[in-house]
Amino acid sequence: AEEVGGGDKEVVKEYFNNDGFQRWRRIYGETDDVNKVQLDIRIGHSKTVENVMKMLADEGSLTGVTVCDAGCGTGSLSIPLAKEGALVTASDISAAMVAEAEKKAREELLKGKDELSPGLVMPKFEVSDLESLSGKYNTVVCLDVLIHYPQSKADAMISHLASLAENRLILSFAPKTFYYSVLKRIGELFPGPSKATRAYLHAEADVERALQKVGWRIRKRGLITTQFYFANLIEAVRA
């Protein structure tokens, strides 16, 4: 059973260093070379980032708070976090993604100056799969990454991420409900030219069970949807 979905990680890494990098760099960027579906996904994803920033700020100032952004992509969350004074460790399995995130962080945080504004710290960037991360962070965030893995793998990832977090763990994943399962099936019947890797949906109850197993409970939950983007967003704390 261990090998069910085996190889996902290598396939995902290869994808996000090549075609997936090109596709998602555009979706997560600001340029208008995106199609309607990609633009819709860009808007949905930015809503997720906004919601996470709100969730985090609700608990007080982010200045000096350590945050691990696992699977940071192009830095969509890491950069706004750093702008709020958080001490961000941003990592991703894809070296291409990390390089892009680092470049964007320089542009957006330095804005052509030699030094950062007082109180701001450049995120620390690392190429690493999240399973290999170590250390302790006040808050661990992992957005839109679990979609690339089946539940069996996701369980282990959630458990590892929780072990790195002192206070909070924030996760987003594509919800497995009847409606979205049907939509996904339809999508699979008509693979477009820009078809992505395999996508896995996760039931909130399964994610909740994985958290409970390691002594965590869900404190906040939300659903973010646009026409083509669906994310369950949860904030977990120690039970």
Ligand code: SAM
């Ligand atoms: N979290 C970012 C965001 O929301 O803007 C990026 C989301 S993107 C859909 C998924 C990212 O997860 C990609 O950058 C990919 O390289 C990364 N990823 C996939 N599997 C990973 C793993 N096992 N460990 C770390 N990063 C991973």
